[in-house]
Amino acid sequence: MKSEYTLAVAVWVLSTLLWVGCYDTSGEDPVQLAVTNAQTHQVGDTFWVDVQLDGVDAAAAPLTSVNFTLHYTNSHVRLLQHEPGALAVSAKDYQAANYPSNAEIDVGVSVDSARLGDAAPTLARFQFRADDVTTDEAPAYLSFSDITAYDAAGNQLVFDGPPARLAIRPTPGTERTAELQLFTQHAVQNELTVKRVTLDQPGWIVVRPTDSDAEPPPIVAQTWVEAGTHENVTIMLDDAFGLAEKTIARLEATLHRDTGAPKQFEYGGPDTPDPPVRRAGTPVTTSFFAQYTASAPQSSITVQNQQLTRRTLLVEEVVVSEPADLVIHRGRRDRPFIPGIIGKTRVEPGTNRNVEVPIYEEATIACGETLWPMLHVRSQSSDQPYEIDHPLITRPATILCE
Numbered sequence: 001m002k003s004e005y006t007l008a009v010a011v012w013v014l015s016t017l018l019w020v021g022c023y024d025t026s027g028e029d030p031v032q033l034a035v036t037n038a039q040t041h042q043v044g045d046t047f048w049v050d051v052q053l054d055g056v057d058a059a060a061a062p063l064t065s066v067n068f069t070l071h072y073t074n075s076h077v078r079l080l081q082h083e084p085g086a087l088a089v090s091a092k093d094y095q096a097a098n099y100p101s102n103a104e105i106d107v108g109v110s111v112d113s114a115r116l117g118d119a120a121p122t123l124a125r126f127q128f129r130a131d132d133v134t135t136d137e138a139p140a141y142l143s144f145s146d147i148t149a150y151d152a153a154g155n156q157l158v159f160d161g162p163p164a165r166l167a168i169r170p171t172p173g174t175e176r177t178a179e180l181q182l183f184t185q186h187a188v189q190n191e192l193t194v195k196r197v198t199l200d201q202p203g204w205i206v207v208r209p210t211d212s213d214a215e216p217p218p219i220v221a222q223t224w225v226e227a228g229t230h231e232n233v234t235i236m237l238d239d240a241f242g243l244a245e246k247t248i249a250r251l252e253a254t255l256h257r258d259t260g261a262p263k264q265f266e267y268g269g270p271d272t273p274d275p276p277v278r279r280a281g282t283p284v285t286t287s288f289f290a291q292y293t294a295s296a297p298q299s300s301i302t303v304q305n306q307q308l309t310r311r312t313l314l315v316e317e318v319v320v321s322e323p324a325d326l327v328i329h330r331g332r333r334d335r336p337f338i339p340g341i342i343g344k345t346r347v348e349p350g351t352n353r354n355v356e357v358p359i360y361e362e363a364t365i366a367c368g369e370t371l372w373p374m375l376h377v378r379s380q381s382s383d384q385p386y387e388i389d390h391p392l393i394t395r396p397a398t399i400l401c402e
Helices: 113-117
Strands: 030-038 047-053 063-072 077-086 096-099 103-110 122-130 138-151 156-159 165-167 178-183 185-188 191-200 203-209 221-225 228-236 246-257 285-293 300-302 312-320 325-331 335-347 350-358 370-378 387-388
Touching: 030 138, 047 063, 077 096, 077 103, 103 122, 113 178, 165 350, 178 246, 178 285, 191 203, 191 221, 191 246, 203 228, 221 228, 246 335, 300 370, 312 335, 312 370, 325 350, 335 370
Parallel strands: 185 285
Antiparallel strands: 030 047, 047 122, 063 103, 063 138, 077 122, 096 103, 138 156, 138 165, 178 191, 185 191, 191 228, 203 221, 203 246, 246 285, 300 312, 312 350, 325 335, 325 370, 335 350, 370 387
16 A cells, blocks of 8 residues: 555545536426535544435425436445435335445435425435545545436436545554555466565465455465565465456455464454454455466556546557557456447557547446456457457556546
């Protein structure tokens, strides 16, 4: 983690209401969809956020249903639970599906507008936990996409709006010396590389899959490290994990202390030896993607998380050995969604720097969405003009809030 995480962070904070869209009911002030109760928090805090109707004409709203997707940064906050708001007709008329790996929850609410005069106009409520501090470069956020509503006559109403930035501060009085940097990478013959690790006493780097239902998830790689700072530490994935068959997997690495038998990993849950290293009250952990390859690829993509400027994704560097197309895929379940292409540009053999890939006009990009630049090599076949490199040459990039 960056050293600036040791400082209290001052970023844009939503303390009252987030405007996300409106429609006019009577020529007066419009009804709005808003987020309330979001404010600055400390690591370890839990807090509720309400999605409400707002506006002086709310009582006249002819709504019968509202649907939306709420996005959040799962590197900073974690969704703990959710429930219908006061305007929901009943609990069975409230539907929600959470996708933690995609950091989003899809919500549909049947609205009882008659309750507007008696209760807060809340559509749904969400409880989050603050897991890690924010920085100016990577703020936490709550944002919406796919917002639609229907009135009593069956007319569809469409909403949109800006995201909210959220400040998460370190817990006062905590030390933040431990560090773990492990980025998305090609796992050549199942070998992972830890870019940097810092420990104040001997410990373990432990890697687990993020899609396991077991608690704790199974360990697929681990290595013991001495106290101090180390760079480019190699760690082998277990063959039984089958990364070669999965092609791409989302993994999570965590630092653990070696408090039991030396050099023998014994952690099995609370009150067992070798517990996670905590920083600001939260385990030191990082998630990343690993893609199997039998040998080091000749092609590569370097891309960073970024704001989407002029509907163009900037790819820092693309290395190819033959003419290719750099395409942008949407993500689904922690991997590229294929086909799902929403942008494309040509790259030439050699090193291409600062490649700008325009996003198709019809594609809507949400704040917090993960996109996957990928290399497609040219084919001679007219019915399939592109063939995907094997192994896949791809990297994820998250679209940050503006």
